[in-house]
Amino acid sequence: MRHPDRQFEPTPDSVRASAAHAVEHAIVVESLSKTYGDLIAVNNVSFKVRKGEVFAFLGPNGAGKTTTVEIIETVRSPTSGRVSVFGMDVTTHKSDIVPRIGVLPQGFNSFDRLTVRETIQYYARLFGRRTSDVEGLIDLVNLKDKRDSLFVTLSGGMKQRLGIAIALVNDPELVFLDEPTTGLDPHARRAVWDVMLGLKRKGKVVFLTTHYMEEAELVADTVAIISKGEIVAIGSPGDLVEHNANYMYLTLKSADSSAIDAVTRLDFKPDADSRGDVKIKVSTTEDVEAILAAIKVTGRTLPGIDVRKPNLEEAFLSLTTDTGPDAHRLRRSAS
Amino acid sequence: MTPRIILANLMVRLRSLSRERSAMFFALAFPVLLVLVFGAIFTKPEHLNFDLPVQDLDHTAASAKFIDSLAADGLFKAIPVPADAGAVQYAKEHALTLVFIIPRGFEAAQVQRLRQGDFSASVAATYVYDPSSTSVTTKLQSLNAFVAAANQQMSGTAPFITMTAQSILEKKYRFIEFFVPGIIAMAIMTSSLSGALNMNAELRQKGILRKLATTPMTRVDWLLSNILYQLILATLSTASILLVSFAVFDVRLDINLWLPLFVVLEVFAFVGFGMVLTPIAKEAESAAGAANAFLFPMMFLSGTFFPVELMPPFLQAFARALPLFYVNQGLRASMIFADALVAAKCAAITAGVAAVVFVAGAMVTRWNREA
Known part of the structure; x- marks a missing residue:
C-alpha cells in the first residue's frame, strides 16, 4: 500500500518537479485543502494519477470526494494547495485544461426537450468538434434506437450512458465519471462498465468516483479512499485488501454443536447463521488447518467448507469505520 | 466571447x-x-349600444316615432314591453335593470304643444330601475341626455351653449391604442424576467449549469446567448401584438426607432433583474414565486392597464419608482404622442436602470461552483 504521505510529500523541490510529473502523471494533487467558513471539506490531500490508468476515488457520503473532483475539473478553486492537470495549474489554465477533459457529473441531467442526437451535437459544438462524429458516440454508448428520443423520455440508465457520450464528445485524454452507475439496474450498470473498460483499452485516463466497491475492483488500477476530507489509503485494489483486510473467512457448512465447541476451544469466535453454516474469521491458512484438524478429532464429517479472502468492500469498511456522514464535518478547531 | x-x-x-x-x-x-x-372590453364604449326595454302605454304614431328616435343614433336598441304588464313585476321577472314607460296621452300632449302652441302641455314619463345595478347609472345618464335633447327641441328655441370638442392629439386615438404599448412593455418584462430567473434556477437545480461549467463556455457566452434569446422573444412578441392589434382592432401606432431601442433596453433591464433574483430563488418552484412577487406590483402599478393618474398620490409616487413606468411612458410618448423629449428622458432612465441591474446580475451569476 502506498500511504499518501509517503507517496507524496510536497516540498519546494517537488513543486519545481511538477513539470516532470506531468510527463507521467495526468493529475497531481499537492496538499489540497478546501474550506467553507469553519467547515473543512478537504484537508491537506495529496495524490497522483498516472497516464493511462483508471483511478477510483472512494469515500462515504460527505467525505470530500465531489469537492476534490470539482477542483480538479476546474469548477471550484482550492483554498490552499496546488492541483495540476497535464502539468497545468487548474486555477490559471482552465481554458487549456477544459478541452482535454470530459466530465460526467453526479446525477447527470440535460435539456428535457432535446433528442439524444441534438444533445450530443450541442456539446460537440461547444467544444468546436465535428458533429459528424456524433453517430459514433451514439453507437459507443448503445443508444442507436433512442437517437431521436427526447431526453425527458429516457430511462435513468440511458441518461447516464448519454452523459458518458457527452463526456467523450471532445475526445478527452482524461475522463471524470462521478458515480456513473448509481441508481442503475444490474444490466445498465454492466453496460456502463463495458464503456469504462473500453476507455481503459483506448488508453484514456479515467477518474472514477463511486460507491460500488465491486465496480472499483473490476475496473480500477488504483484506488484512493477519502474519509473526513483526508486520504486514508491509496493503492491497487489488491494492495488495499491485503493491507487493510488481512484475514480470511472460513465457512463450515451445516456444522453441528460438537464442531462449534471444537472451534470455540481453539479461541476462535464462530458465527452461526440461520441455515446452520458457521462463519469463522481467521488470520492464516495455519488457522484453517488447525480448525479442520480439531473437527476431525471429534469424529464428525462436514458436508463442505469455504475459505474466502475479503474484498475491497471489507477493506473500505475497515478504513472508514466510525466515519459516518456526521463525522465528516471536521471543524477547523478540531484539526 | x-x-x-x-x-x-x-x-x-x-x-x-x-x-x-x-x-x-x-x-x-x-x-x-x-x-x-x-x-x-375597452373598445366597447366606442360603439356603445344599450338594450332599453320600453313600455308604450300610449300606442300612437307619436310614441312609435319617439321610440324610433331612441334607436336612431345607435345608442339604444328599444325592446318592447307588453302594455298590459306591470312594469316593476316585469323588470323583476325578466331581470331588467331599466324599463322606460311612455305614458298614455303622449301624442295628445305633443299635439297640444306643437300645433296649438300650448307650451304648458307636458307628459310624465317613468323609468323603473334597479339601483343595485352597476351599469344602470350609465344607461340613465344617456337616457336623461336623450330626453333633455328632446325637450330642448320641443321648446322651439336654439340652445344657448353648444359644445365643440378639440383633441390635444393630431389623430383621434381609442383606448386600445393607449393599451397596446403597455401590453408590449408588460410582455417583454414578463418574458425577460421570468425567462432569466426560471431558466437559471431550473438549470442550476438540475445540475446542467454544473455540466456546462466543464465546457469551454464562459460566463460572457452564457449571458450573451441569454440576452440574444430574450431579444428574439421580445421581437416576436412585439410583432405579434402589433399585428394582431392592427388586424383585429385596426390599431395604428407610430412605429419608429424608439420602439427597438425601448425593446433592447427593457430586455437588458429585466434579464438583469432576473439574474439578481436568481440567487434568492434556490429552486425552480421558488423562482416562480419570486418572479410573481416582482412582476405583479410592476404590472398593476406602473400604468400598464390604466393611467397612474387614477391612483392615490402616494401610489403615483411609488409608480414613478418602477422601471416599467418609464418603459410604458416612453413607448406611449414615441408611439402615440410623438413626444421625442419625453421618449428620450424615459429611454435614458431605462438605460441607466438596465446598465446598473444587468451589471449587478452578471456579477451575482455563479458560473464556477464557488460558495
Missing part, C-alpha cells in the same frame, strides 16, 4: 421553446390574448 458557443446555446433555447407548448403560450400567445380580451 465565442460566437459558435453563443449560437449553439441560442439554437438549444429556441428548439426547446418550440417543443414546449406552455412556454410558447406564455411567451407569445398570452400577450396577444391579453390584447384581444382587453381590446374587446
Whole structure:
C-alpha cells in the first residue's frame, strides 16, 4: 500500500518537479485543502494519477470526494494547495485544461426537450468538434434506437450512458465519471462498465468516483479512499485488501454443536447463521488447518467448507469505520 | 466571447421553446390574448349600444316615432314591453335593470304643444330601475341626455351653449391604442424576467449549469446567448401584438426607432433583474414565486392597464419608482404622442436602470461552483 504521505510529500523541490510529473502523471494533487467558513471539506490531500490508468476515488457520503473532483475539473478553486492537470495549474489554465477533459457529473441531467442526437451535437459544438462524429458516440454508448428520443423520455440508465457520450464528445485524454452507475439496474450498470473498460483499452485516463466497491475492483488500477476530507489509503485494489483486510473467512457448512465447541476451544469466535453454516474469521491458512484438524478429532464429517479472502468492500469498511456522514464535518478547531 | 458557443446555446433555447407548448403560450400567445380580451372590453364604449326595454302605454304614431328616435343614433336598441304588464313585476321577472314607460296621452300632449302652441302641455314619463345595478347609472345618464335633447327641441328655441370638442392629439386615438404599448412593455418584462430567473434556477437545480461549467463556455457566452434569446422573444412578441392589434382592432401606432431601442433596453433591464433574483430563488418552484412577487406590483402599478393618474398620490409616487413606468411612458410618448423629449428622458432612465441591474446580475451569476 502506498500511504499518501509517503507517496507524496510536497516540498519546494517537488513543486519545481511538477513539470516532470506531468510527463507521467495526468493529475497531481499537492496538499489540497478546501474550506467553507469553519467547515473543512478537504484537508491537506495529496495524490497522483498516472497516464493511462483508471483511478477510483472512494469515500462515504460527505467525505470530500465531489469537492476534490470539482477542483480538479476546474469548477471550484482550492483554498490552499496546488492541483495540476497535464502539468497545468487548474486555477490559471482552465481554458487549456477544459478541452482535454470530459466530465460526467453526479446525477447527470440535460435539456428535457432535446433528442439524444441534438444533445450530443450541442456539446460537440461547444467544444468546436465535428458533429459528424456524433453517430459514433451514439453507437459507443448503445443508444442507436433512442437517437431521436427526447431526453425527458429516457430511462435513468440511458441518461447516464448519454452523459458518458457527452463526456467523450471532445475526445478527452482524461475522463471524470462521478458515480456513473448509481441508481442503475444490474444490466445498465454492466453496460456502463463495458464503456469504462473500453476507455481503459483506448488508453484514456479515467477518474472514477463511486460507491460500488465491486465496480472499483473490476475496473480500477488504483484506488484512493477519502474519509473526513483526508486520504486514508491509496493503492491497487489488491494492495488495499491485503493491507487493510488481512484475514480470511472460513465457512463450515451445516456444522453441528460438537464442531462449534471444537472451534470455540481453539479461541476462535464462530458465527452461526440461520441455515446452520458457521462463519469463522481467521488470520492464516495455519488457522484453517488447525480448525479442520480439531473437527476431525471429534469424529464428525462436514458436508463442505469455504475459505474466502475479503474484498475491497471489507477493506473500505475497515478504513472508514466510525466515519459516518456526521463525522465528516471536521471543524477547523478540531484539526 | 465565442460566437459558435453563443449560437449553439441560442439554437438549444429556441428548439426547446418550440417543443414546449406552455412556454410558447406564455411567451407569445398570452400577450396577444391579453390584447384581444382587453381590446374587446375597452373598445366597447366606442360603439356603445344599450338594450332599453320600453313600455308604450300610449300606442300612437307619436310614441312609435319617439321610440324610433331612441334607436336612431345607435345608442339604444328599444325592446318592447307588453302594455298590459306591470312594469316593476316585469323588470323583476325578466331581470331588467331599466324599463322606460311612455305614458298614455303622449301624442295628445305633443299635439297640444306643437300645433296649438300650448307650451304648458307636458307628459310624465317613468323609468323603473334597479339601483343595485352597476351599469344602470350609465344607461340613465344617456337616457336623461336623450330626453333633455328632446325637450330642448320641443321648446322651439336654439340652445344657448353648444359644445365643440378639440383633441390635444393630431389623430383621434381609442383606448386600445393607449393599451397596446403597455401590453408590449408588460410582455417583454414578463418574458425577460421570468425567462432569466426560471431558466437559471431550473438549470442550476438540475445540475446542467454544473455540466456546462466543464465546457469551454464562459460566463460572457452564457449571458450573451441569454440576452440574444430574450431579444428574439421580445421581437416576436412585439410583432405579434402589433399585428394582431392592427388586424383585429385596426390599431395604428407610430412605429419608429424608439420602439427597438425601448425593446433592447427593457430586455437588458429585466434579464438583469432576473439574474439578481436568481440567487434568492434556490429552486425552480421558488423562482416562480419570486418572479410573481416582482412582476405583479410592476404590472398593476406602473400604468400598464390604466393611467397612474387614477391612483392615490402616494401610489403615483411609488409608480414613478418602477422601471416599467418609464418603459410604458416612453413607448406611449414615441408611439402615440410623438413626444421625442419625453421618449428620450424615459429611454435614458431605462438605460441607466438596465446598465446598473444587468451589471449587478452578471456579477451575482455563479458560473464556477464557488460558495
